[in-house]
Amino acid sequence: MRKLSLLFTKDGLQWQISKSKKVLEEKIFLKDEETPANLVTAKLDEVLASEKFSEISVISAINHFSVVEEGFEQHDLGYDLIAYNADVQRDSEELMLSVNKKFGVQFYYSFPKDYYQKIKQLEVPTNFNFSGEKFLNALNVKNRKEIHVNLYHQQAEFFAIENKKLVLYNNLDATSEVDFLYFIMFTLSKIDFGITETYFYIYGETTENETFISEMQKFVPNLKIVFDNLHKKNFVLA
Secondary structure (H helix, E strand, C coil): CCCEEEECCEEEEEEEEEEECCEEEEEEEECCCCCCCCHHHHHHHHHHHHCCCCCCEEEEECEEEEECCCCCCCCCHHHHHHHHCCCCCCEEEEEEEEEEEECCCCEEEEEEHHHHHHHHHCCCEEEEEEEHHHHCCCCCCCCCCCEEEEEECCCEEEEEEEEEEEEEEEEEEEHHHHHHHHHHHHHHHHHCCCCEEEEEEEECCCCCCCHHHHHHHHHHCEEEEEECCCEEEECCCC
């Protein structure tokens, strides 16, 4: 039997169907002015009904989240913490938790209850996770100042790490690549990360975001593209 991997972003859904870790099928659907309002729901229904999967992996990159130290146990405050970053709707969003032991942090995030219930009712072994946790867990860091950026379609998430300790995480809309570049540079100044002393690592939809990368290269002396998403090859879904 085959595994289904789902990636939800702020404006779309991507899935991979695999067997023995080999990706057999991949599709991506993105909302815009011309697509139906229920595009993601309809495509989710379509793939869930297509066959009986042996397991399902769900990654949410929807930017309703909060980061706290590992061990924080006041879970009833999860929605309130997320509300500092996003307009969370308790009635329609499921509160979720992802723990990253590698860096000693945990992510509260909310996920649309409609999607959650559709997936859970299949009674298939399912793992839910937040994109930030999976991204963070994949990093190999050194004793220096580093910025790690994962690019999506009109969205990006990034970590600031100093001497192997997490300083900052953010996940934001990036409809303008220039605006996102400005936000990165503004953030560096606030956390005292000098341009010349900071190492930048880029992942994800690098081809789609060539303008952002080329503009960064004008300012940043230490920049490396680590992972470029290709057909049947996705950094977060891998």
